[in-house]
Amino acid sequence: xxxxxxxxxxxxxxxxxxxxxxxxxxxxxxxxxxxxxxxxxxxxxxxxxxxxxxxxxxxxxxxxxxxxxxxxxxxxxxxxxxxxxxxxxxxxxxxxxxxxxxxxxxxxxxxxxxxxxxxxxxxxxxxxxxxxxxxxxxxxxxxxxxxxxxxxxxxxxxxxxxxxxxxxxxxxxxxxxxxxxxxxxxxxxxxxxxxxxxxxxxxxxxxxxxxxxxxxxxxxxxxxxxxxxxxxxxxxxxxxxxxxxxxxxxxxxxxxxxxxxxxxxxxxxxxxxxxxxxx
Amino acid sequence: xxxxxxxxxxxxxxxxxxxxxxxxxxxxxxxxxxxxxxxxxxxxxxxxxxxxxxxxxxxxxxxxxxxxxxxxxxxxxxxxxxxxxxxxxxxxxxxxxxxxxxxxxxxxxxxxxxxxxxxxxxxxxxxxxxxxxxxxxxxxxxxxxxxxxxxxxxxxxxxxxxxxxxxxxxxxxxxxxxxxxxxxxxxxxxxxxxxxxxxxxxxxxxxxxxxxxxxxxxxxxxxxxxxxxxxxxxxxxxxxxxxxxxxxxxxxxxxxxxxxxxxxxxxxxxxxxxxxxxxxxxxxxxxxxxxxxxxxxxxxxxxxxxxxxxxxxxxxxxxxxxxxxxxxxxxxxxxxxxxxxxxxxxxxxxxxxxxxxxxxxxxxxxxxxxxxxxxxxxxxxxxxxxxxxxxxxxxxxxxxxxxxxxxxxxxxxxxxxxxxxxxxxxxxxxxxxxxxxxxxxxxxxxxxxxxxxxxxxxxxxxxxxxxxxxxxxxxxxxxxxxxxxxxxxxxxxxxxxxxxxxxxxxxxxxxxxxxxxxxxxxxxxxxxxxxxxxxxxxxxxxxxxxxxxxxxxxxxxxxxxxxxxxxxxxxxxx
Numbered sequence: 001x002x003x004x005x006x007x008x009x010x011x012x013x014x015x016x017x018x019x020x021x022x023x024x025x026x027x028x029x030x031x032x033x034x035x036x037x038x039x040x041x042x043x044x045x046x047x048x049x050x051x052x053x054x055x056x057x058x059x060x061x062x063x064x065x066x067x068x069x070x071x072x073x074x075x076x077x078x079x080x081x082x083x084x085x086x087x088x089x090x091x092x093x094x095x096x097x098x099x100x101x102x103x104x105x106x107x108x109x110x111x112x113x114x115x116x117x118x119x120x121x122x123x124x125x126x127x128x129x130x131x132x133x134x135x136x137x138x139x140x141x142x143x144x145x146x147x148x149x150x151x152x153x154x155x156x157x158x159x160x161x162x163x164x165x166x167x168x169x170x171x172x173x174x175x176x177x178x179x180x181x182x183x184x185x186x187x188x189x190x191x192x193x194x195x196x197x198x199x200x201x202x203x204x205x206x207x208x209x210x211x212x213x214x215x216x217x218x219x220x221x222x223x224x225x226x227x228x229x230x231x232x233x234x235x236x237x238x239x240x241x242x243x244x245x246x247x248x249x250x251x252x253x254x255x256x257x258x259x260x261x262x263x264x265x266x267x268x269x270x271x272x273x274x275x276x277x278x279x
Numbered sequence: 280x281x282x283x284x285x286x287x288x289x290x291x292x293x294x295x296x297x298x299x300x301x302x303x304x305x306x307x308x309x310x311x312x313x314x315x316x317x318x319x320x321x322x323x324x325x326x327x328x329x330x331x332x333x334x335x336x337x338x339x340x341x342x343x344x345x346x347x348x349x350x351x352x353x354x355x356x357x358x359x360x361x362x363x364x365x366x367x368x369x370x371x372x373x374x375x376x377x378x379x380x381x382x383x384x385x386x387x388x389x390x391x392x393x394x395x396x397x398x399x400x401x402x403x404x405x406x407x408x409x410x411x412x413x414x415x416x417x418x419x420x421x422x423x424x425x426x427x428x429x430x431x432x433x434x435x436x437x438x439x440x441x442x443x444x445x446x447x448x449x450x451x452x453x454x455x456x457x458x459x460x461x462x463x464x465x466x467x468x469x470x471x472x473x474x475x476x477x478x479x480x481x482x483x484x485x486x487x488x489x490x491x492x493x494x495x496x497x498x499x500x501x502x503x504x505x506x507x508x509x510x511x512x513x514x515x516x517x518x519x520x521x522x523x524x525x526x527x528x529x530x531x532x533x534x535x536x537x538x539x540x541x542x543x544x545x546x547x548x549x550x551x552x553x554x555x556x557x558x559x560x561x562x563x564x565x566x567x568x569x570x571x572x573x574x575x576x577x578x579x580x581x582x583x584x585x586x587x588x589x590x591x592x593x594x595x596x597x598x599x600x601x602x603x604x605x606x607x608x609x610x611x612x613x614x615x616x617x618x619x620x621x622x623x624x625x626x627x628x629x630x631x632x633x634x635x636x637x638x639x640x641x642x643x644x645x646x647x648x649x650x651x652x653x654x655x656x657x658x659x660x661x662x663x664x665x666x667x668x669x670x671x672x673x674x675x676x677x678x679x680x681x682x683x684x685x686x687x688x689x690x691x692x693x694x695x696x697x698x699x700x701x702x703x704x705x706x707x708x709x710x711x712x713x714x715x716x717x718x719x720x721x722x723x724x725x726x727x728x729x730x731x732x733x734x735x736x737x738x739x740x741x742x743x744x745x746x747x748x749x750x751x752x753x754x755x756x757x758x759x760x761x762x763x764x765x766x767x768x769x770x771x772x773x774x775x776x777x778x779x780x781x782x783x784x785x786x787x788x789x790x791x792x793x794x795x796x797x798x799x800x801x802x803x804x805x806x807x808x809x810x811x812x813x814x815x816x817x818x819x820x821x822x823x824x825x826x827x828x829x830x831x832x833x834x835x836x837x838x839x840x841x842x843x844x845x846x847x848x849x850x851x852x853x
Contacts, residue, residue: 047697052540063712076533078533079537083526083539083544086537087524087545088541112528263519264519268520268521270493270521273492277479279475
């Protein structure tokens with residue numbers, strides 16, 4: 001272990017001087033703080049960590065950290081992080097974003113990231129709204145929400161169930177937390193980062209600008225009544241009957257080995273490959 | 280002297296084994312010292328349907344088909360009309376059919392070729408073999424290819440199918456050779472063997488893969504698409520042994536982002552696709568421009584738009600490759616000028632992408648990619664240009680990823696490196712990478728990204744220039760080989776001309792082209808697209824001297840050398 005790695009870090013070491021664009025009261029501030037705290041506890045130096053994101057309010061997080069960051073295009077954070085982690089397995093790679101980025105435009109990547117099970121930690125700040133574009137319904141918005149001029153009578157479409165779907169698709173670690181409890185969130189983020197394979201963490205992170213009613217979440221959320229299970233079928237049953245407000249616990253811990261490339265026993269050279277064509 | 284060659288088309292229903300027989304003929308000729316080209320033509324069927332192996336054999340390098348086929352052997356006539364246009368016949372051609380399979384269609388019978396009948400199916404049945412091997416025997420006898428050369432190739436390719444299959448194949452081959460006793464001869468010129476290892480027998484797709492690997496690509500993301508899958512499969516086989524990785528992605532949106540992530544992590548990365556996939560990737564190629572991440576995207580072009588003609592060639596992705604990104608997004612577009620050049624062009628594209636921290640699109644096509652040809656072993660090219668990596672140091676705290684430099688290139692930190700932390704961003708940013716919507720930052724970063732590509736010295740690789748004359752052929756990609764053959768014919772006919780085969784399509788090099796065309800009074804632009812995309816691009820971005828004409832048409836029918844010659848001959852001097 002390097003000298004740097006033995007240093008004791010504080011959350012401050014993982015935050016940059018860039019001022020967030022978020023509204024006052026946004027839940028994402030707490031997520032940034034919890035992430036910085038989790039990374040300090042992880043103990044790896046900032047340069048050995050990468051945070052990758054797409055587009056949206058929460059996807060701005062990378063620039064607010066002191067680690068390597070990539071703020072890519074809308075919906076494609078997971079494949080970018082997949083390429084990074086497979087090319088550089090030595091790095092700790094965390095993916096951050098929102099519900100629209102992850103479950104709508106990026107929905108296909110979400111499914112395949114779960115099933116591929118690359119060792120990534122995916123933190124989704126779910127506020128059930130597109131905030132950056134000023135308040136449209138997202139995949140997790142209830143069907144009768146009438147707050148958007150785009151869907152003034154509500155979407156009429158049932159919300160996406162990220163954790164149930166993530167579990168069914170093969171996520172190896174599933175948890176939900178609330179931005180109003182940053183210490184608990186930091187502990188769960190750290191656990192997700194340490195867990196091998198694809199860790200899915202949904203953070204209920206209120207948007208008080210476009211969904212002011214979410215200020216009530218702090219009264220609605222409850223600590224999940226049971227501890228995690230390693231039985232995917234049991235976890236699925238719990239998630240199917242869950243109202244979305246059981247927070248603060250890991251719900252599922254799987255033991256599938258993380259995706260990795262088999263290396264052949266013997267290396268080949270370019271010269272050997274060329275012989276295949278040689279006359 | 281004009282290229283002396285023998286062109287052969289071997290056609291039949293899918294599963295009849297025409298491609299197997301054609302491939303054996305091509306390889307046997309290659310191993311016996313001839314130059315040989317084989318391309319495949321297939322319909323859309325997954326299994327079954329019609330197929331043809333199109334071969335051209337000569338003592339000198341052949342990189343494209345000629346004007347007509349000297350011999351057509353049809354195992355049957357089912358659906359042959361669907362691609363009869365790809366197998367033009369001349370009055371001196373010989374057509375061999377099996378009388379048991381009925382009459383040839385009018386399109387074949389009416390070509391004025393000599394029609395002959397050989398009961399290939401009966402001959403095969405008599406020896407327990409298959410008609411495709413009988414056809415192979417007929418062809419070998421007619422062109423004078425030694426039996427032993429074919430038996431050796433069959434022995435290798437059929438070894439895993441067991442002695443019985445190999446024995447039956449050889450018996451059918453010999454029966455075909457005997458059945459050819461009364462057939463006319465169309466002998467190959469004497470072979471021109473080379474020392475062992477001096478020549479390769481390779482497809483364009485394999486050459487693209489080798490170019491990528493020689494260029495240092497060690498991460499590939501792959502989504503299957505015809506006709507690019509061949510490139511990806513070659514890379515899949517080779518990468519693990521070289522310490523590299525290939526991942527099958529969920530779609531092309533994922534492929535392009537995976538390679539951006541891998542390359543940003545410091546590992547040269549590539550993906551290969553075709554038109555529909557390139558369309559999906561364009562947003563993220565723009566990300567690689569803005570975030571300055573080197574990536575290489577190989578587009579093995581097929582007929583478009585939309586799903587188009589997946590199995591057949593066209594040069595109609597030029598517009599999207601050059602102009603398809605939103606915003607002002609300078610990037611590289613490189614195109615191989617022959618099957619062999621697929622290696623060089625791809626390796627060069629990797630080097631340029633790495634050195635200029637920009638995406639490079641390599642425009643191959645089905646015609647180059649799925650054809651196999653004998654080429655001179657490519658040299659071991661070494662490009663001096665490398666990725667400029669930030670090494671950290673005393674000033675680490677002040678690292679600015681997108682620093683404004685004279686060349687436009689700024690050192691790129693590699694995750695893991697202390698002091699180099701920054702956030703790569705598709706948002707416009709300042710020199711440190713912090714998002715910015717200030718006019719001055721936007722202008723400075725746009726200038727920086729444009730300057731990188733404009734200031735680079737592309738040397739002589741931007742084009743291949745041959746010949747001298749006041750008339751110039753201006754072509755790119757798979758339209759170059761027929762132009763090269765036309766150039767030779769024109770020279771012999773006392774009408775010397777010049778050929779400029781453009782390998783670097785973007786950024787445009789107008790001064791270099793002007794120098795290459797010095798003294799030229801007439802320019803014939805040759806390409807395979809319906810709307811003349813290359814011609815329009817040249818008109819918009821270059822100054823062309825004198826009178827300019829355009830020879831263009833859509834795929835899948837290739838441009839033939841005679842068409843180029845005719846266009847030149849029909850162009851009366853003022």
